[in-house]
Amino acid sequence: QVHLEESGGGLVQTGGSLTLSCADSGRSFSDYAVAWFRQAPGQEREFVAAISWGGGGAYYSDSVKGRFTISRDNVKNTVYLQMISLKPEDTALYYCAAPSSSHTFTIAKTAYSYWGQGTQVTVSS
Numbered sequence: 001q002v003h004l005e006e007s008g009g010g011l012v013q014t015g016g017s018l019t020l021s022c023a024d025s026g027r028s029f030s031d032y033a034v035a036w037f038r039q040a041p042g043q044e045r046e047f048v049a050a051i052s053w054g055g056g057g058a059y060y061s062d063s064v065k066g067r068f069t070i071s072r073d074n075v076k077n078t079v080y081l082q083m084i085s086l087k088p089e090d091t092a093l094y095y096c097a098a099p100s101s102s103h104t105f106t107i108a109k110t111a112y113s114y115w116g117q118g119t120q121v122t123v124s125s
Contacts, residue, residue: 005117008020022078022096023077028102032053036050036096036097037096037112047107048081091121098114
């Protein structure tokens with residue numbers, strides 16, 4: 001049984017930083033890529049970052065490249081999203097997700113079958 005749980009969201013001022021965590025249980029965590037998506041009110045859920053199963057590869061959306069860093073610890077079964085230089089437009093509900101197939105590394109939202117409940121990030125101006 002897949003279970004993803006996000007934590008670390010909160011309220012920060014513009015220019016601040018936060019680190020989100022995504023803990024996974026019940027699967028062979030080290031065989032699966034993990035991605036972060038976000039959804040602002042009234043908008044589509046959008047891709048933010050993804051990391052390969054071994055951690056050697058990572059993708060970022062253009063809007064966060066250079067400000068966000070995705071990493072993973074396969075011993076702790078946890079993926080992290082370090083966010084710096086936060087902007088009001090980063091305000092959203094952040095979800096971590098895993099694809100239905102192992103050893104699949106993609107940014108396509110449709111490939112991701114397992115989702116956490118989300119953690120809210122609010123950046124005040």
